[in-house]
Amino acid sequence: MRTFVSAVATVLGVLLAAVAVPAIWLDRNLVQEDGFVELAAPLGKNPEFQQQLATAAVGTIDTSAVPGFLEDLVQPVLEDAATSLAGLPGYPAAWEETLRKSHRLSFPQAPADPGATGSVSSLTLDVAPLVALGVEEISRATRLPLDPPGETLINVGQPEQREWTERLATYAPMGYMLAAGSGIAFLLALVAARRRWTVLMAAGLGGLALAGLWALGAQIGSARALATDTGNEVANLFRNEFVAAATADFTRWTVAAAIAGGVLVVLGTVAGIASRRRPGATR
Structure with a gap:
């Protein structure tokens, strides 16, 4: 026995x-925010990813408030910001905040940021902190007042994967x-x-x-x-x-x-x- x-x-x-x-x-x-940030943080140091992410982030900046006769001035600044964004002193902090905001969107047990809208997939990047960094740099260079968006989403996955994040948060x-x-x-x-x-x-x-x-x-x-x-x-x-x-x-x-x-x-x-x-x- x-x-x-x-x-x-x-x-x-x-x-x-x-x-x-x-x-x-x-x-x-x-599931845990700190663990996700620690795991994903080194990705922001990848040169190819840095450049593509910076280009995508700067490309979402709304310049509609800029007068038409200043467009020729703003466009070169936008291109320069896309190239130099990863080298700005505030980039590491903006990338970490991007990961934290993205995690809060993707996992239901963490409260979403105020004003967050739209449906998200299992891993959705909210690059608003990077966009804000670009806006700050452009405003500094052109002395034009630009308002950064509260949310800028890049989906990383399919919508049906959302339920998997809910299951992970429940069972993991x-x-x-x-x-x-x-x-x-x-x-x-x-x-x-x-x-x-x-x-x-x-x-x-x-x-x-x-x-x-x-x-x-x-x-x-x-x-x-x-x-x-x-x-x-x-x-x-x-x-x-x-x-x-x-x-x-x-x-x-x-x-x-x-x-x-x-x-x-x-x-x-x-x-x-x-x-x-x-x-x-x-x-």
Whole structure:
């Protein structure tokens, strides 16, 4: 009976861990605002993305209030702003605020900014902070009063993906409870086992198998995400860079799981050899 309970608890622990780890990663890196910003912030340093994003942001600036005879003056300033936007001192802060505003639009548990309008997809960039930075630079250069918009959206995905963000916000935080349940199951397996080294071995092998499955799942998920065309060059570039960053970050988790699994296998092997050398030992 003890062996049966230990086996069932071990299998349950592995199954719970299989869901808990990806759920926790999703919660920390997508659902939570700070995690999303930390993961996506380096994308703003990509020169190609910087240029396309700056061009798109400056291209949305409304110059209708500028008198017609000044258009020839404003146009070169707009082009210069698109080129130099990423080099302005305020760019890092504007990019971070862009990510935060975008996250609040995409995930329902975070309150939307006042005045936010329109439907959004799973990842929608609100580049209003970058536009405001461009407007400030243009106003400084031309001495013309220009009002920055409160919201400037660039969709990164399809509208039906919105429901996936709602599901993530609801279910991803449950990963912590599943992880606790997995730990309790493994503890029960150790307590009930007649040969505890077998639990270590099984847990280690399970960890190695899960690491492989997670890596495969990450590859499949990345391929599916990259196969979705947003119809926007800036959005496509953001998607490509973000998927690459997310895959690389999750890979570190799978490697850590594989290392932990390998350590458990070694410990189980050593404990098993040691138990066989002790006369009358049952554990």
